[in-house]
Amino acid sequence: MKIGAIEAGGTKFVCAVGNEEGNIFEKVVIPTEAPEITMPKVYDFFSDKGIEKMGVGSFGPIDINEKGGTYGQIQKTPKIDWIDFPLAGDIEEKLGIPVVVDTDVNVAALSEARWGNATDVDTCLYITVGTGIGAGAIVNGGTLTGLSHPEMGHIAVRRHEQDTFAGTCPYHKDCLEGMAAGPAIEARWGKAGVELADDPIVWEMEAYYLAQALVNYIYILSPERIIMGGGVMQQEQLFDLIRKNVVEMLNGYVSSPRLTKEHINDYIVPPGLTNEAGVKGALGLAIR
Numbered sequence: 001m002k003i004g005a006i007e008a009g010g011t012k013f014v015c016a017v018g019n020e021e022g023n024i025f026e027k028v029v030i031p032t033e034a035p036e037i038t039m040p041k042v043y044d045f046f047s048d049k050g051i052e053k054m055g056v057g058s059f060g061p062i063d064i065n066e067k068g069g070t071y072g073q074i075q076k077t078p079k080i081d082w083i084d085f086p087l088a089g090d091i092e093e094k095l096g097i098p099v100v101v102d103t104d105v106n107v108a109a110l111s112e113a114r115w116g117n118a119t120d121v122d123t124c125l126y127i128t129v130g131t132g133i134g135a136g137a138i139v140n141g142g143t144l145t146g147l148s149h150p151e152m153g154h155i156a157v158r159r160h161e162q163d164t165f166a167g168t169c170p171y172h173k174d175c176l177e178g179m180a181a182g183p184a185i186e187a188r189w190g191k192a193g194v195e196l197a198d199d200p201i202v203w204e205m206e207a208y209y210l211a212q213a214l215v216n217y218i219y220i221l222s223p224e225r226i227i228m229g230g231g232v233m234q235q236e237q238l239f240d241l242i243r244k245n246v247v248e249m250l251n252g253y254v255s256s257p258r259l260t261k262e263h264i265n266d267y268i269v270p271p272g273l274t275n276e277a278g279v280k281g282a283l284g285l286a287i288r
């Protein structure tokens with residue numbers, strides 16, 4: 001069976017045709033402009049491919065609750081052209097096939113669980129630290145759908161004692177994303193993260209915030225592995241700093257050998273998949 005997959009991102013839509021084994025045969029990249037411009041190009045690509053269903057991993061917020069009447073509809077995003085756009089509904093109507101949609105981070109988590117660095121566990125978390133901070137969780141093989149999807153980037157964090165930065169989140173100011181996403185680093189230090197590679201306090205502070213978030217996710221979701229990706233995590237020194245902080249902050253409270261100094265390197269890890277993770281995950285979503 002041929003299956004369609006879309007990684008719907010803030011800058012580009014990656015569209016692919018694949019099969020149930022997760023193989024991708026054909027792929028195209030379409031820039032994200034307004035829906036009236038982007039979507040016809042998407043339909044052009046898929047129109048003669050003979051696909052029978054479609055999986056979509058989308059930027060959010062997006063309604064992923066099948067029980068409401070607005071499944072697959074984009075919500076209040078800073079990308080104003082897309083607010084209230086019925087992404088899943090429009091694809092179903094134009095291509096005449098069933099569509100399954102989830103968030104980009106849930107789909108990345110699914111991809112890592114199926115093909116990447118979490119194939120040996122049932123419950124894992126994927127967090128991206130980039131322009132924003134978002135996380136997706138696979139719990140016993142599936143993603144979490146409640147009111148809609150989790151918003152793990154906007155949790156409260158305790159302030160680092162040397163940090164006087166106000167925070168960048170338009171909704172909460174000094175939430176995790178407001179203190180630790182790429183733009184927060186740049187606003188706090190006056191330079192992009194990539195130019196601050198040799199400044200230890202930058203990464204010590206960054207690790208302090210990210211570790212607090214991971215500790216909260218560990219307490220609430222009990223993931224068997226945490227995968228960290230996104231532009232900011234290109235600073236590889238962050239991994240060891242975060243691991244060290246997580247072990248210290250947990251202070252032995254959760255009794256698992258995975259959470260000890262000896263094993264934490266295999267617990268907090270980079271992604272196993274690189275360029276095709278999003279679109280492969282979208283394929284995985286339709287396969288399930």
Ligand SMILES: Nc1ncnc2c1ncn2[C@@H]1O[C@H](COP(=O)(O)OP(=O)(O)OP(=O)(O)O)[C@@H](O)[C@H]1O
Pocket residue numbers: 010128129130131132133181182183186192193194230231232233234235
């Ligand atoms: N090597 C690097 N070191 C530190 N920061 C980096 C590095 N590369 C990118 N960044 C920061 O990461 C952010 C961009 O994130 P990313 O590359 O994940 O893109 P994105 O897809 O726009 O993010 P998002 O996943 O939030 O949509 C920018 O703020 C940038 O300064």
Ligand SMILES: [Zn+2]
Pocket residue numbers: 153154169170171172173175176177178
């Ligand atoms: Zn926030």
